[in-house]
Amino acid sequence: MAKKILLSYGSGGVMMHRFINDVIQKKFSNPLLDKLNDQSVFNIEKHRLAFSTDSYVVDPIFFPGGNIGDLAINGTINDLVMCGAKPLYLSVGFIIEEGFDIDSFEVIIDSMSNCAKKAGVNIITGDTKVVQSGKADKIFINTSGIGILENDLNISGDNAKPGDKVIISGTIGDHGMAVLTKREGIMIDSDIKSDTMALNRLVEKMLIHTDKIHAMRDPTRGGVATTLNEIANQSDVGITIYEKNLPIRENVKAACEMLGFDPLYVANEGKLIAFVEPDIAESLVEVMRSTDEGKDACIIGEVIKEYPKKVILKTSIGGSRVVSMLTGEQLPRIC
């Protein structure tokens, strides 16, 4: 039988990485794409630009703390700013299912407009398609974004170095659990809210404070575990993190426990992980904590020479274990 695309090819985990590397990247291969960052950085004459795209298929489209429109704007902005770029312009593409409620659509585009304004970016081009009922699920959104890098930064997933401290900008797992607890068939009463937000203001402040940030990424699909594994692989280093230091809200912990999820693998939509030189780590955390977006920032670990391409977690009781990359489909359609 011919091979079929499995849901896990979009999970953010091992299967997706393999699918991208073996099927997609092979055909499109070029030096910029082959860096496999969430955005590409390139020069046009004297200007250094960043470009990124992302599609949003979250289910349900409305969840505590936001909706698909918030994700579509904030997500693409965050992908741009993870290389240190200042986001400038966005495009928006809608694929809408026939019969979708116009009022809901307006709520979504209001959110998009507000998010864009708040982040100081403009939506300057777009496209709208409608498909027959049943041929899509309510609404899918694609956004692409372009940003500019104002100095000679090299913040890239392949640039983490042994000795670097690993900083997270806030609590883990809020978005994934907010969506999951409202998903049909699960529906748990909880006060968990998505953390969806744009991180460009936070990153601006971080870059004013220091030029010693080596790598940054937003731990979306596949969560913190997957992002750390990606960086460990790209930079060919090991990473140690400390269970005691991981910031996780009690309600997220409880929901994860009930449903059998590890918060390390649950998606975030308003967090970043930064790999920074050790001497500025603590002062950078202070700077981050002075912002709304980074008020719970903390150091969760460090980059090591040992265990290349692996992430090791020191447990709260003093043991250790590997944190592997997500396998299978933990949670389809989380963003």
Next chain:
Amino acid sequence: MKFITEFRDSNLAESIIKLLRKEAYPNSNLMEFCGGHTVAIFRSGIREVVPKNVKMLSGPGCPVCVTSNSDIDKAGKVVRYPDVILTTFGDMMKVPGSYDSLYDLRAKGYDIRVVYSTIDALKIAEENKNKKIVFFGIGFETTAPTIAASIIEAKRRNINNYFVISVLKLTIPAIKKLLSLGEVKVNGIIGPGHVSTITGANDWKFLPDEYKIPCVLTGFEPLDILLGIKSLLDMIKQNKQELVTEYLRSVKPEGNIIAKEMIEKVFIVDDSDWRGFNVIEKSGLKISKEFEEFDAEKVFDLKTESSIKNCGCKCDEVLRGIISPVECSLFREVCNPENPLGPCMVSSEGACAAYYNYYVE
């Protein structure tokens, strides 16, 4: 009360670990029966902190892992009937049966849906009156009451398009079988916390009484397990064989009476085919005559050709505690969670998956 953090308190854990290391315990093999314990032990790094001469063995207590190929083939057969929607717990999706995994079958277009509970399966039945909804009922005493409840509820509400393939298994006959085979030396057993919540602690007295093996029924948090290990090692050192319930916040001597009554109402005890053990006498639950209209094996013809064994996979020996997953030549390179050859690598509670995901080499 935060209800999780207390049982992960690192200061308390540290003091138990200190006590464990101070005491000179004899060389001991401790077996955790339950897959939930296997994962908890790896996730909290307990193997690293117990005394060096204490070996932790993983037992056959993962329901997905012990589900035999012949059981999975029944699910693979039922989806081929017209108008069938198969519902299953997510962990079963990737287990390779003799021919296909449910994952493969879903990608081929069969309607197979992952549910979190039997209540979801019942709901699908109510919403799809013109379809036949089959629930793939795997699990131990812990899952059996929820499946029983769904069948009782279906009868009460006259839902006549809901069916169950019952391949439920009972843990105690399997432990007895494992011990009677005598392939591994077990000095102490960490008993299953959730199963004993249903069966009651009393059902586990046979371990010290008949087999002269101390047993601790414990919870799944790091402190639960550390206390359980300490209690077992103390008994081994003092040559005492007793049953200790550490998991007092969940396990009662008589168990969960209501759940036990439900199991008795809906099921009868029958022989069952276990991966790793073949057929174990009186170790399974089949749907009783009173509820046979819900028994998928009565409604559909699910008899399959004799099942095929996976070539080279040593899950059988892993399940019996004879080898550790890393001793299987297929481990990691050939058999891994994306391409599992055996169920112990598929299930999140399987010993192979636990080694693969958490073990620091």
